[in-house]
Each structure stands twice: as structure tokens, then as C-alpha cells.
Amino acid sequence: MPELPEVETIRRELAPRLLGRRITGAGSHPSEKFLPAREVIGATVRGVIRRGKYLLAALSGGTQTAPGGGAGAAAPADGSDGRELVMHLGMTGRLQFTDAPPPSDRYVRAWWRLDDGSVLEMHDVRRFGRVRLVAAGCYDSIPTLAQLGPEPLGADFSAAGLWTALRQSRRRVKTQLLSQRPVAGLGNIYADEALWRAGINPAKRRISRAEATALHAAIGEVLRGAIGRRGTTFRDYRTLLGPAGDNYAHLDCYGRGGEPCRRCGAELRSRLLDARNTTYCPACQL
Numbered sequence: 001m002p003e004l005p006e007v008e009t010i011r012r013e014l015a016p017r018l019l020g021r022r023i024t025g026a027g028s029h030p031s032e033k034f035l036p037a038r039e040v041i042g043a044t045v046r047g048v049i050r051r052g053k054y055l056l057a058a059l060s061g062g063t064q065t066a067p068g069g070g071a072g073a074a075a076p077a078d079g080s081d082g083r084e085l086v087m088h089l090g091m092t093g094r095l096q097f098t099d100a101p102p103p104s105d106r107y108v109r110a111w112w113r114l115d116d117g118s119v120l121e122m123h124d125v126r127r128f129g130r131v132r133l134v135a136a137g138c139y140d141s142i143p144t145l146a147q148l149g150p151e152p153l154g155a156d157f158s159a160a161g162l163w164t165a166l167r168q169s170r171r172r173v174k175t176q177l178l179s180q181r182p183v184a185g186l187g188n189i190y191a192d193e194a195l196w197r198a199g200i201n202p203a204k205r206r207i208s209r210a211e212a213t214a215l216h217a218a219i220g221e222v223l224r225g226a227i228g229r230r231g232t233t234f235r236d237y238r239t240l241l242g243p244a245g246d247n248y249a250h251l252d253c254y255g256r257g258g259e260p261c262r263r264c265g266a267e268l269r270s271r272l273l274d275a276r277n278t279t280y281c282p283a284c285q286l
Helices: 004-018 035-040 159-166 173-178 188-198 209-228
Strands: 023-028 043-051 054-061 083-088 094-098 108-114 119-123 130-135 269-273 276-280
Touching: 004 043, 004 054, 004 094, 004 119, 004 209, 023 035, 023 043, 035 083, 035 108, 035 130, 159 173, 159 209, 173 188, 173 276, 188 209, 188 276
Parallel strands: none
Antiparallel strands: 023 108, 043 054, 054 083, 083 130, 094 119, 108 119, 269 276
């Protein structure tokens, strides 16, 4: 599944192509998960942001009313009219631009034609992705978005806040990170990487304040490095412009079970932890 670095890479490439563009046509797979893609014809894109692993496009114009919207609300300062098109790429989703007519590829689950003639396509082989049209900031219909923790690269994410959040549960620390509640955007890859860098065993159920400080720093370092290298590609993920991400060769822990730890030389181990494959060092992640 694309995690924060992959989604942020896509956002950075997507925004310049979408900002100010009017949507002149749209279509989707008949599944309810993708049908809202059709409801934005005539709208203009006023902003593209990322929240956790979600992409959100602020819209203005068009003829549709977003669920939960209300008359009389003040227009946002960005010029949008209070609607957001929300996209989640799921396990195998990816976005790409094409100049082709409306697509015939059976794996294109949603598409939008822009007023410059280009078409943005959302491919999703396994159909775990989704598209929603909502009133801006009203995410009750998307609980996984509504309940996200702070952005890990934002000012609201602090070592003290992370420590407090992790102390509220007895679940394993990695499982808590994957829940998206203590911090948004981490998945299996970067949770393993951050815990390895901080020297914390992913199976621990309590960490100290000092460990939380180390983990806070490690999360930022791991994510910034991966964003700088346009994310990690194993199989499905591609940037919007087509190339694979370059971060794979820089992974210290994830997927390296049986190989030597780059910090202490011990053999890295892999195990299922709360149904998620997890790699760690038994010698220096204590």
C-alpha cells in the first residue's frame, strides 16, 4: 500500500497539473466506491493536499452538492466552494495522466478529463481504493480519515504527544503506529524502519519517554529521506510521472529478514505481529 512518502510524492507531481484546471468529463467503475468520481463535472480544482495516505482536492463550481454540505456557509479562502474530492489509493492504486480518450483499460476505476485535454486516470487492480465527494473537512463518512492522528512532518506532531498517545493503549507499539491514531501516514514499511532506527522492539507494549523522543526523531528522518527519494517501489507503486521510487535500496530493516543488521551485525528476524509481517533486530531493538 502506498504510504505517506509515496502519496506525498504523487501529490507534489499532481498539484501543478491540476491547480486551476476545470473538469470537463468524468467516469468510473460502477462500484459505489468509485461512483462519486462522476459528480465533479464542471468543477475547478483549487487545491491539492495530502492528509495521511489520502489525497484531497478542493473544488469550486460545478453543479453537484457534496453530502453534508449546507447553504449559507462562507466560501473558503482558497476560492473553493466547500467541497473536496477525496482519493485513497488502497493497496495497488496509482494515478497517471494520459491524452487518450476515456479509457477502456478494465483496471481504470475512475477518470477525469481536464480542460487542457488531458485525462487523469485512477488505476486499481484490486479495487481497495476509493473516491468520495464531501463537504470540506466533513469526514464522518470516512472514519479512517476523520480519526487520523497528527501529520508526522507537521508542527502538531511532538515527542511528548507521541509518548502520551502511545501510553493510552496496551497494544504493541507497531500495531499502534499502524492504527494511524498516534501519527498519520505510517504503514508497514516505514513503521519497521522508524522502530529499527529508534532501537525499539516493535512488540513492546510500553515505551519510555526517552524512547518516544527517539521514535519521534526517527519517524521524521525516515519519512523525509523516503520523500526525497520519491518513495519505495516493490511492485505496484509508481510516481505520477511513471518512474519507480528510489528508496528501496536505502531500507535498513523492512524486508531484510535473515540479513545482517546494519547497526550491530546480528541477523534480522521476521515474524507475524498482530497479523502484519514485521522485521526487526533481536540484538539492538530492545
